[in-house]
Amino acid sequence: MRITKPTERWFDVPDDEDNGKVLVREIPPGDRHDIMDKAFKQSIEYHTGEDGKMTPVMNQTTDRKLDREQTVLKSVLDWKNFYDIDDTTLPFNPENVLKAMREIDGFVEFVNECRMKLEKDISDEETVLEKNL
DSSP states (O other): OOOOOOOEEEEEOTTOTTOOEEEEEOOOHHHHHHHHHHHEEEEEEEEEOTTSOEEEEEEEEEOHHHHHHHHHHHHEEEEESOBOTTSOBOOOSHHHHHHHHHHSTTHHHHHHHHHHHHHHHHHHHHHHHHHHO
16 A cells, blocks of 8 residues: 555636635545544433333534635645735735635635536546556
8 A cells, every 4th residue: 555645636716806816725535534423522411211211312513614714725725816804915824824714705615516527536536547557
């Protein structure tokens, strides 16, 4: 087995007057597990039923905000042509990614579309490689 560099690609922001671009990578397995560990919590409680038997009751909670933020933060590696409200360049950093998530309508959805497109492209490329071997 071999560790490989995650695939990353630049995506143009559609219909953007500033010609914004976002560098998106596939999320490595370890990062996916870290996100799940932080955002999803499970617990089991045992309750005694009327028949006196203990029955497990599974509880699961999801911190959707944390899941969404961590997924975008782990996916987006860079951007070009992003600007703040006062027309100054918005430097790429984790704080500004969170700002973009909160203040740019459709940013999260765009990043998710890029992630899905990248996953499909990777799968298609692997299929072509397998056929050519």
